[in-house]
Amino acid sequence: MSTTDPESLHAALVEAMRHPGATQGAGRGSTSDLSVDEILLLHSVGWEPVDLVCGAAVRSIWMGVWNWGVGEIGVASTAHALAVSAAVQRIGRECAGVGGHGVVGMSVEISVSPHHVDAVLVGTAVRPRQSGPPRGRPFVSDLSTRDFALLHQAGWDPRGLAFGASFVHAPRRRAMTAVQQKSQNVELTNFTEALYAARESAMERMQASALEIGAKGVVDVQIHEGPMHFARHAIGFTAWGTAVVPGPAGHQYLRPRVVLPLDDKVVQFDARSLNG
Amino acid sequence: MSGADAPGPPEASLRAGPQGEHSDVPEEADRRLRSPAFSSGLSVPDFAACLHMGMRPVGLVQGFCVMRWSWYASSSALYGTSRYQGMGNVLSSYACPHGYMSSDHRSWGQNFEQPQMTAAWRQGYMSAYQRMLEEAAEVGAHGVVGVVDTTSQLIDASIQEFHLLGTAVVVDGAPTPQTPWTTYLAGQRLAKLIEAGFMPVNVVAANVSVRVWEVCVTETLLRGTTDMYGMVRQGDEVVQLSEAQMQARRVARDHIRQVLGHDALHGARMQVGERELGEGDREVSCTLRGTRVHQFKDAASLAAPVPTVRLS
Numbered sequence: 123m124s125t126t127d128p129e130s131l132h133a134a135l136v137e138a139m140r141h142p143g144a145t146q147g148a149g150r151g152s153t154s155d156l157s158v159d160e161i162l163l164l165h166s167v168g169w170e171p172v173d174l175v176c177g178a179a180v181r182s183i184w185m186g187v188w189n190w191g192v193g194e195i196g197v198a199s200t201a202h203a204l205a206v207s208a209a210v211q212r213i214g215r216e217c218a219g220v221g222g223h224g225v226v227g228m229s230v231e232i233s234v235s236p237h238h239v240d241a242v243l244v245g246t247a248v249r250p251r252q253s254g255p256p257r258g259r260p261f262v263s264d265l266s267t268r269d270f271a272l273l274h275q276a277g278w279d280p281r282g283l284a285f286g287a288s289f290v291h292a293p294r295r296r297a298m299t300a301v302q303q304k305s306q307n308v309e310l311t312n313f314t315e316a317l318y319a320a321r322e323s324a325m326e327r328m329q330a331s332a333l334e335i336g337a338k339g340v341v342d343v344q345i346h347e348g349p350m351h352f353a354r355h356a357i358g359f360t361a362w363g364t365a366v367v368p369g370p371a372g373h374q375y376l377r378p379r380v381v382l383p384l385d386d387k388v389v390q391f392d393a394r395s396l397n398g
Numbered sequence: 399m400s401g402a403d404a405p406g407p408p409e410a411s412l413r414a415g416p417q418g419e420h421s422d423v424p425e426e427a428d429r430r431l432r433s434p435a436f437s438s439g440l441s442v443p444d445f446a447a448c449l450h451m452g453m454r455p456v457g458l459v460q461g462f463c464v465m466r467w468s469w470y471a472s473s474s475a476l477y478g479t480s481r482y483q484g485m486g487n488v489l490s491s492y493a494c495p496h497g498y499m500s501s502d503h504r505s506w507g508q509n510f511e512q513p514q515m516t517a518a519w520r521q522g523y524m525s526a527y528q529r530m531l532e533e534a535a536e537v538g539a540h541g542v543v544g545v546v547d548t549t550s551q552l553i554d555a556s557i558q559e560f561h562l563l564g565t566a567v568v569v570d571g572a573p574t575p576q577t578p579w580t581t582y583l584a585g586q587r588l589a590k591l592i593e594a595g596f597m598p599v600n601v602v603a604a605n606v607s608v609r610v611w612e613v614c615v616t617e618t619l620l621r622g623t624t625d626m627y628g629m630v631r632q633g634d635e636v637v638q639l640s641e642a643q644m645q646a647r648r649v650a651r652d653h654i655r656q657v658l659g660h661d662a663l664h665g666a667r668m669q670v671g672e673r674e675l676g677e678g679d680r681e682v683s684c685t686l687r688g689t690r691v692h693q694f695k696d697a698a699s700l701a702a703p704v705p706t707v708r709l710s
Binding site: 132134141153167182200204242275379 | 452570632660661
């Protein structure tokens with residue numbers, strides 16, 4: 123529930139309705155995909171949304187690279203890295219273009235198909251409320267506003283998106299081995315090894331990309347791994363997260379307050395259910 | 399304030415509707431809306447929060463519109479030899495690097511906006527929206543909260559149903575606006591918005607359709623093949639498709655920005671779809687919707703949030 127008493131909230135509402143255009147012109151047109159809570163949270167740490175920004179890149183992959191081979195599928199790994207890198211650069215450019223200092227709450231959509239990798243990033247450009255034009259390259263982050271505010275309070279700053287990917291062939295077993303193992307409970311070492319190989323390469327690349335932009339670490343790492351839906355003997359491992367650096371004052375201890383909620387769980391009703 | 403104390407049926411005077419004005423609201427709907435019992439799509443917490451603000455629900459209002467349009471009006475059969483006359487704003491053009499003309503070679507490519515699709519979508523959405531507003535005006539509403547809009551296929555892909563619904567509300571003591579304001583928000587999210595100094599103006603939505611007529615390079619890259627001249631290198635970026643993905647989102651955002659003026663768009667939701675319409679012919683569509691708000695007062699600086707650890 124709102125923190126304001128009902129009378130003053132009602133008075134504010136009536137006042138806004140009496141003078142619908144009273145302060146129009148004082149504000150600045152902006153777009154954002156943030157919720158009200160997220161905008162208030164941003165305001166509370168001295169930031170504000172500027173505009174909705176996006177970056178996209180599609181990179182091609184050779185025909186046939188997924189089917190047969192051993193070791194890493196270098197073409198696919200490179201295409202993935204280049205597609206994400208280009209999308210990051212483009213959303214960063216859009217952010218700088220609208221006067222943002224960085225992007226938060228960014229959705230990361232990466233799809234890999236047999237012949238191309240698509241990377242699409244959409245988020246809200248933000249800036250400190252009392253600030254001039256951005257200095258340096260804007261940061262790009264998939265942290266939620268809540269995490270961004272918390273990170274900010276802890277004395278750390280986002281630096282950019284760190285990412286890494288690797289695609290590795292899981293070598294097919296020999297026919298005789300496959301027949302022998304059909305009635306056994308055995309580890310499929312070819313897949314285990316492929317997963318390990320893909321993981322090491324992807325994680326190493328993600329950390330290398332963080333170091334490249336001068337970060338000290340990566341938080342909120344998202345991992346996606348498994349066989350490709352169009353090539354079952356190819357294992358993909360992708361990892362990305364927000365690269366962070368300590369702010370000028372260094373790490374700040376948050377000292378959270380312990381709370382014991384007394385409220386019962388409320389069953390939420392979704393208005394969409396009215397559509398059947 | 400009587401809102402929290404008198405959450406019951408609204409006063410008769412607020413139900414009278416626009417005096418003497420012609421309304422297109424169906425007779426049955428009109429009768430239902432004038433019944434002494436109100437209906438609402440609000441959850442109980444949202445209902446309680448609305449009453450807290452002095453807002454009383456007066457009726458669940460809805461608008462429908464079913465549209466039929468031809469997705470394939472601009473045939474790609476003309477591609478490669480001549481330009482389709484009905485195409486809209488050309489967003490970018492691409493030339494073949496091979497330097498020869500042939501009817502079976504895609505010697506040029508273009509990404510262009512399809513304004514006829516945008517206009518048809520807008521017509522469907524706005525008709526449903528206006529019909530919802532008519533019902534809201536019928537019950538003397540000041541605003542419509544918790545708007546939910548859906549677009550779905552009806553019978554087949556060329557027939558689209560637009561459906562908007564929301565809860566019409568009356569704010570005690572406030573003047574009746576010429577047009578009710580509307581918002582996707584309700585309950586405490588709306589209370590927080592007003593508390594922060596923002597008043598909803600209306601819900602806004604835009605749909606953009608970008609048609610991609612592939613140049614030979616795009617076609618080759620998306621097939622995972624190469625050309626006989628070695629001019630298309632596998633692993634290259636598919637520039638035309640990358641740009642189409644960006645253009646659909648940017649144009650949708652720009653369409654929304656055109657109506658915003660100095661106001662802001664809150665809680666934007668973006669839906670993007672890509673589909674292949676034929677060989678070398680695809681469409682990237684983007685729908686962007688959210689609540690247009692204007693700032694009516696400067697929000698007092700909020701205190702920095704206190705981190706908590708929950709014991710449960």
